[in-house]
Amino acid sequence: MTTPSQQPSQTPKPGSQPAEQTYAAASDDVDVTTISPVSDDGERLRETPPADPFGPDIDAEAKELAARYPQSRSALLPMLHLVQSVQGYVSQEGIAFCARQLDLSEAEVSAVATFYTMYKRRPCGQHLVSVCTNTLCAVLGGDDIYKKLSEHLGEDGKPLGHEETSGEPGETGSITLEHAECLAACDLGPVLQVNYEYFDNQTPSSAVELVDALRRGEKPQPTRGAPLTDFRSVERQLAGFFPEEEDVFRSDVDAPSQAVETLRGAQLAADRGWTAPVMPENAPLPEVEAK
Numbered sequence: 001m002t003t004p005s006q007q008p009s010q011t012p013k014p015g016s017q018p019a020e021q022t023y024a025a026a027s028d029d030v031d032v033t034t035i036s037p038v039s040d041d042g043e044r045l046r047e048t049p050p051a052d053p054f055g056p057d058i059d060a061e062a063k064e065l066a067a068r069y070p071q072s073r074s075a076l077l078p079m080l081h082l083v084q085s086v087q088g089y090v091s092q093e094g095i096a097f098c099a100r101q102l103d104l105s106e107a108e109v110s111a112v113a114t115f116y117t118m119y120k121r122r123p124c125g126q127h128l129v130s131v132c133t134n135t136l137c138a139v140l141g142g143d144d145i146y147k148k149l150s151e152h153l154g155e156d157g158k159p160l161g162h163e164e165t166s167g168e169p170g171e172t173g174s175i176t177l178e179h180a181e182c183l184a185a186c187d188l189g190p191v192l193q194v195n196y197e198y199f200d201n202q203t204p205s206s207a208v209e210l211v212d213a214l215r216r217g218e219k220p221q222p223t224r225g226a227p228l229t230d231f232r233s234v235e236r237q238l239a240g241f242f243p244e245e246e247d248v249f250r251s252d253v254d255a256p257s258q259a260v261e262t263l264r265g266a267q268l269a270a271d272r273g274w275t276a277p278v279m280p281e282n283a284p285l286p287e288v289e290a291k
Contacts, residue, residue: 090121125170
């Protein structure tokens, strides 16, 4: 004789089958009415969608960006900067927002956002500190600067890692640290940038003094270029939106970025009367051997 547990299994019948019993009974401290998906009047409750971080003003600016190009998809790079100016990074909501605005798939937007290091996938601090660790800056002390800042900004004996943030992202004094492959300032190395503004000829001690000032809420004047603001404000500029007032634009955005070291070769040529040969109007192209 077979017991019930030894009975052969039955093929389920099609259609809904009422359960004989339930297995996840709620404990006495659970308010089942509150967590129920059905309201008191029998209507099924709907989940409230999360608030859209991109309001009507940002929506209008995104459309303005798309209208600047013959093909709207060309506006993707500045639009990703616009997203970062709102949230401090490129979130999944930001990916979807760009995709809707430009009639792209989210996969196409993600492919771009993950290709360029300037688009951050985690919330950034008030300031982004980028330390050049490419060959020349590294030899001149860039590696030492990055190591010192990593240890100085870390907690509980753990150094702060690449693209990690000291403090609450977005709050005053918070800093995201990253090492950069090249900041195009070899003549002034070792260099670092704060929100893409240059601080030249740095040392480990001067870099620590700089980030400490940032953590106190101060905004030290860069070695050259525009006055220091914050990461989100700079992202808005990179998206292509600038102050409309001429005097504000000149004081806050447009500032000389050249240095004496950078122009030394051009100045030497001018002082000595050196000029480049004039290009002939009809310069013959060299012949190429047929293969």
